[in-house]
Structures are given as structure tokens and as C-alpha cells.
Amino acid sequence: MAKITFDGIEVEVPDGTTILNAARQIGGGIVPPAMCYYTPLKGSGGKCRACLVKVSAGSAKDPRPMPKLVASCITTVQDGMVVENTINQQVMDVRKGIVEMLLINHPLDCPVCDQAGECSLQDFAFEHGVSTTRYEEERRTFEKIDIGPLIQLHMTRCILCYRCVYTADQLTPERVHGVLGRGDASEIGTYIENIIDNEFSGNVIDVCPVGALTDKTFRFKQRVWFTKPVNAHRDCETDKCNGNVTLWYKGKDVLRVTARKDEYGEVKEWICNTCRFDKKETTDWVLEGPAHINRASVIAQNHYELPVVNPQVIQDLPESTTRELERNPPLRLGGLNN
Ligand code: SF4
Numbered sequence: 001m002a003k004i005t006f007d008g009i010e011v012e013v014p015d016g017t018t019i020l021n022a023a024r025q026i027g028g029g030i031v032p033p034a035m036c037y038y039t040p041l042k043g044s045g046g047k048c049r050a051c052l053v054k055v056s057a058g059s060a061k062d063p064r065p066m067p068k069l070v071a072s073c074i075t076t077v078q079d080g081m082v083v084e085n086t087i088n089q090q091v092m093d094v095r096k097g098i099v100e101m102l103l104i105n106h107p108l109d110c111p112v113c114d115q116a117g118e119c120s121l122q123d124f125a126f127e128h129g130v131s132t133t134r135y136e137e138e139r140r141t142f143e144k145i146d147i148g149p150l151i152q153l154h155m156t157r158c159i160l161c162y163r164c165v166y167t168a169d170q171l172t173p174e175r176v177h178g179v180l181g182r183g184d185a186s187e188i189g190t191y192i193e194n195i196i197d198n199e200f201s202g203n204v205i206d207v208c209p210v211g212a213l214t215d216k217t218f219r220f221k222q223r224v225w226f227t228k229p230v231n232a233h234r235d236c237e238t239d240k241c242n243g244n245v246t247l248w249y250k251g252k253d254v255l256r257v258t259a260r261k262d263e264y265g266e267v268k269e270w271i272c273n274t275c276r277f278d279k280k281e282t283t284d285w286v287l288e289g290p291a292h293i294n295r296a297s298v299i300a301q302n303h304y305e306l307p308v309v310n311p312q313v314i315q316d317l318p319e320s321t322t323r324e325l326e327r328n329p330p331l332r333l334g335g336l337n338n
């Protein structure tokens, strides 16, 4: 086990844990953002630099600071390590620069992008970006590539995080897409025009942190924050799919089906294309109840579960109760038809 101090908070984690995952054990607002790291995908991380932190003491044995900021998603902890994230001004300044760099070529088309409201880059820019750009050169443009009837590729939005490549590599028998070219000529493509077509291909939509890969069957149907997520399951016959999903309702219609995600936007269990694209009737599913979205994003708004008690306005409660209410506000549940 290794004991580290992260933003002044001590945490003990197994040897080999990354700094990012140690911070996630503490949780809350001190956790560094991650645009390319994705826990279920082997080899992910180290591409986007969103998660850079300052290591102000390397370990108990060698307490010298690390000379440069390090990517917390691929740097493992050492016993006695001291890490600074939100409390370090250099980290905050560099993070602004990373947002600026990621937005150099990213179009500002959130108003027409299906990912808006659940986009990691939108959240990242909201938290760390500035409202102007210094970029005057022409942005990159691409020949449009059709990758099939189910998935829409918008290459201009891609931040080259490689998550979709690892997903296709690790989940499907034959990967037909990848990152072509190098440097600023890199792009996601299929080399010889091809469609991405296999039973688990839809998962690239869920892992894409931006709107570069979106669900063609959901395209332009609804802003995600107006839809209601409901957890559901079915007996799925596809090998390796256990049929646990989230259905996104507008009124009584299921507009899209996705895998379930945790608070860091990571898929908990992969789902097959039959569940995702072919089962859009309520009768196809056993409903479990409203899905609780605990990510700090627009998507967390407007759903079934709303805090109804503001502990600050309740007088005369014992301090311990107030503290508990602040930590876990009670929730109100709404109906399917809102
Ligand atoms: S298409 Fe999406 S998931 Fe794939 S590399 Fe680009 S941003 Fe990442």
C-alpha cells in the first residue's frame, strides 16, 4: 500500500494505482479531469494532458519535486508522494492552455451537436476555458467519411483521444478504423472506405468524449437534457452483453439506448448493437427506475431526481444531520411523461 497526499488530503491506495485513480478514491471537485483515459480500456490515457498535476514530493524516500507537471492518469503513486491539483496555480494555468489547444480545431457547434449537454470537452471548457480564442489560422477541415448507417463521424470534433480505437481493438474481432496520418494531419478513418459494422461497434459512441462519433438513429431528435434516463434490462442473447442499459425517454418514446455510465462518464458494462439500435420499445425492456446522473454536466439537469431540501434553509437541525443532508440531499422522483 502507498500513502499519498492529494490536495492536502491523505489517502492510502494499493501499489501501482495511478494518481488519478487515487484522487478518484477521494472524489469530489479535486479529481483531475480526464479526456482520454478510460478505466475499462487497456492502454488508454496519456494523450490529452487534461489531467496534468504537480508532484511536489516524489516519495518518502526521495522527496524532491518532479521537474515537470505529470499526467496523473498514467503516473503511479509512490509512498509519501505529495500531489497538488486544484491548489496549484501552475496546474490551473496549464489546464487553461490545454483547453485552448483542444479547442484550436474543435468547431463551436454545440448548438447543433448531439453530444452537447453530455460532452466532456464542453464541461472541461466551462470549468477551465476562457471565453475568447487567440487562434487566427484556418481550422482543419476533412473529407466526409461515411462509416455506416448507425454511427456518424464528425472528424472536425475529434480530439484524437484514441478511445474509440481501443474500444474497437479490445471489444470487436476486426477493427476497421484507426488514426491515420501523424501530427496535425492525424484523423480517424477507415483507410479503405469501409463501414464500422460488428455487434459491439456502437460502444464507440459511448466512449467518445466529444461529438465526433454520435448515434445516427438519435441524430437531431432531442437535446439530451430534455430526455429522461431510465435504467432497464432485458435477457440479451448476444454473447458478452448482459442487457443492462439506460433508456432515454421523451414522453413515452425511447429515443436512444446507451450503456450505463459512472460519475466519470465511463461505461460500466458494454452493450451490443441489438440492445442499442433495435430495441426501442418499452415492451422490449424490464424497467428498473430512473437513472441517477451524478456527473456535473448539463445532462444532470432536468431529470427525475432533484434535491428538494436545502439544508441551509432548515433551522434547528443538529449539526450532524445538516452535514449528512449536505452530503446526501434527499431526492424527489418524477414521472415518465414529463
Ligand atoms: S472519434 Fe471520439 S473517441 Fe475516437 S479518437 Fe476522436 S474524440 Fe476520441
Ligand code: FES
Binding pocket: 033, 034, 035, 036, 037, 045, 046, 047, 048, 049, 050, 051, 052, 071, 072, 073, 074
Ligand atoms: S486523461 Fe490523462 S492524459 Fe488524457
